Each structure stands twice: as C-alpha cells, then as structure tokens.
Amino acid sequence: MAIEQQEPSTVALRNTLRQTFRERRRSLSRSEQKFAAQNLVLQIEQLTCFADAKKVGLYMTNDGELDTKVLIAHLWQKGVQVFLPVLHPFSDGHLLFLEYTQSTPMRANHFGILEPRLDCSKICPITSLDILFTPVVAFDDVGNRLGMGGGFYDRTLVNIINKSVCSTTVIGLAHDIQKTLSLPTQAWDIPLPYILTPTQLYTCT
C-alpha cells in the first residue's frame, strides 16, 4: 500500500482528537474502570466467535484503556491462551505476539508498557490467533479507529483484514465514551469490523 503524505490540518486534528479522547478515558474513576472491566467479560462471553476461541491476542492496559486484567484472568481460567504484543526487535513499527502466562517474564518496553520478554518459542503468528482485540483511542460509526499514533496496529491489521485465508476475528476494545460520529482517516488506517464496549458490540462490516 502506498503511504501518502499527511495533510498538516489532518495531522493536527487527529492529534487534538487523540488528546481529547485520551483525557476522557483517563478521567474515568477507579470504580468506573472496574465496572467496565467486569462488564467487558460478560460482553465477550456473549460473542459467538468466543465460544471456540483457543488463542486470543490482547494488550496490557495503559493510559486509561479498557482494563484487560479481569478478562485475562478469565481466559486463563478457561484454558484459553493469551498473547500480548511485543515491539519487534529489529523491524521498527511492527509487533510480534507472544504467549502470556502467569509465569511469563515481563519487561517494560520503550513506551513503559509491560511486554513478555522476547522468546521466539512463544511467538504466535497473528493469522493463528482466533481473536485479536486491539486497543482504541477513539472509534466512529463505520469502524474507523484512532490509535496512539504509532501505526503499530495498522501495520499488523493489514496482514489479516479482508484476507480470505485468515480466520482471525479483529475486535477493538473501547469505553463507550470513546465513540464519536466521524473520525478523520488516512490512507493507511485499517478500519475495525467490530468494536466491543462494556455495554455493546458495534458491527461495522
């Protein structure tokens, strides 16, 4: 895919929106976050694609994101394997997904986010994940996604979205307050087919 130059006004607008929505989710109280995390598990249990899921990609919560701790504990308890993103050691801007268990050695990455210590035997190709849950800063009615601005998930999703040979279901996780009517997009943005909040599933396919 050709990467076009960004319009300065679009860049500024996207950065402003990022700030606004990041502040909005950071302002949620501890009890609101706890309630959201518990309800997220109830929502996921209702997804048809979850019934047979054996390998699930998730993320470590950061910056007011929807808390995944309760969900991860729930998945472990059900025997579902959990995989977390790791910054690729030599392919800048790309992610690897490594298995995460209670005994996985962790380290803080360049962004201060905990990730499994690199161990090639623990890597799962993203096409082998049954579900990949992505973090979201903001989303709109048609599944456009604004992330933290590194392009990490755009580069990841380009390999799995709309690929007939790939059965990975991609679902963005967000608080309800992260929804907006319409987001400015760029050529490389990969929209999400589904977004799950603690109260509902948005289908954008």
Ligand SMILES: Nc1ncnc2c1ncn2[C@@H]1O[C@H](COP(=O)(O)OP(=O)(O)OP(=O)(O)O)[C@@H](O)[C@H]1O
């Ligand atoms: N497929 C791609 N190939 C090369 N560069 C890319 C690709 N996708 C995104 N980028 C680059 O990544 C940068 C950030 O992209 P963008 O603003 O869409 O991030 P984001 O979607 O908010 O971040 P993230 O996916 O990490 O949450 C852009 O400058 C863009 O040029």
Ligand SMILES: [Mg+2]
């Ligand atoms: Mg993007």
